[in-house]
Amino acid sequence: MKEAEPPTSAAEASPQDSAAAAKAQASPQDSAAAAETQASPQDSAAAAETQAARPLPTRAAARGARAALGAVGVGFGLWGLRLLLQAVSVDALIRLPLWLGGAVVTDDFLLVPLTVAAGWLLTRWSIGPGRHRIVGVVRTTLLYVGVTTVVAVPLLIRQGKGVNPTVLPRDYLRDWLLLEATIVVVGVVIGVVQGRGLMFRRSRASSGDIGGR
Numbered sequence: 001m002k003e004a005e006p007p008t009s010a011a012e013a014s015p016q017d018s019a020a021a022a023k024a025q026a027s028p029q030d031s032a033a034a035a036e037t038q039a040s041p042q043d044s045a046a047a048a049e050t051q052a053a054r055p056l057p058t059r060a061a062a063r064g065a066r067a068a069l070g071a072v073g074v075g076f077g078l079w080g081l082r083l084l085l086q087a088v089s090v091d092a093l094i095r096l097p098l099w100l101g102g103a104v105v106t107d108d109f110l111l112v113p114l115t116v117a118a119g120w121l122l123t124r125w126s127i128g129p130g131r132h133r134i135v136g137v138v139r140t141t142l143l144y145v146g147v148t149t150v151v152a153v154p155l156l157i158r159q160g161k162g163v164n165p166t167v168l169p170r171d172y173l174r175d176w177l178l179l180e181a182t183i184v185v186v187g188v189v190i191g192v193v194q195g196r197g198l199m200f201r202r203s204r205a206s207s208g209d210i211g212g213r
Helices: 015-024 028-037 041-052 059-087 090-125 135-158 172-207
Strands: none
Touching (some): 090 135, 135 172
């Protein structure tokens, strides 16, 4: 007969025995988590039905909310119209659409063509040697001049023509000319500085002094 083999030590235990021992020593929390993970299909279906049965915003409720918001907007619009009719005379109400129409016509048939023509002339001018480096300064200067002029035109037209002399009390023509002169001077200074920097870099490149050598 074969002699009984001595029991193996813990270090010589097979991987299967180690896994079985670890599984046997699992905590109750791990057992509960495993049980939850292995839930039956019936429990999953019941959870899905419970989630589907939760109240969701219906289409009727959404329509009601939109209708309420629309009613509030219409109410504010009517209130503003009532205030307008109380504050403005009938003659002014008649002149208002004429003024708005004149603004649209002026924009489409005067400002837009002038802007396009100025852009075309500036593009043609920038073709010259070295001019493309300062075209940004020229474009920005012209933009500021145009915007400030458009803002100042109503003040220049209405100055001294109102019933109340305190409404437009300043000399807006003088202020506008000073503002435009300031914008042009600043643009010229920046353009000159950029041109001088360009000439300096060209002189250094032609003499071989590049990179501080």
